[in-house]
Amino acid sequence: MKISHLFNAVCVVLLTATPFSIVHAITIHLDFEATGFALGSSTGAIAPTDPVTGSILYEAASTIANIDSLTAISMTIQTHTYSLDEVGFINEGSSNVRQCIGGTFNAICNVGGRSNDFRIRWDQDTLDPIDFAYSTGTVDSWATSTFASFSITAVPIPPAFFLFGSGLLGLVGMAGRKNV
Secondary structure (H helix, E strand, O other): OOHHHHHHHHHHHHHHHOOOOOOOOEEEEEEEEEEOOEEOOOOOOOOOOOOEEEEEEEEEOOOOOOEEEEEEEEEEEOOEEOOHHHEEEEEEEOOOOEEEEEEOOOOOOOOOOOOEEEEEEEEOOOOOEEEEEEEEOOOOEEEEOEEEEEEEEEOOOOHHHHHHHHHHHHHHHHHHHHOO
């Protein structure tokens, strides 16, 4: 059997054994700075952290699609640095489609006092921020709808991956021709 026939047979097996999906998840970067926090009650207390800045990476089909999975978080509120183990996401639905990423202590996106918890919500269609709320382990929780910055962008796949892949295909093709 010729090498080129063997190569073609392997390609056919791999292509038929690999499940195809029309939509593939891409990495999305959420970057924000929320400011102007107010206490739920009007006691005049000052928020322990203001502004709150953060960066979250997640997988989705597009910037306006539902979240598939969270991949990284970089955010510290007061002295608590969040990890992926304590963060989740939900699509809240309702009249305007909302995405929500938040802590899991009080159920995702329900911020309650006496825990290190947070939530950030935005309109899925317009990518406009809705609000950010957090608590720091005290009875109080803080909220704002003011954002100094808010962006949701797709992380581009480096062109090097495409070049590497096409280079490999070229090498395989040349090796197949030499062995024919």
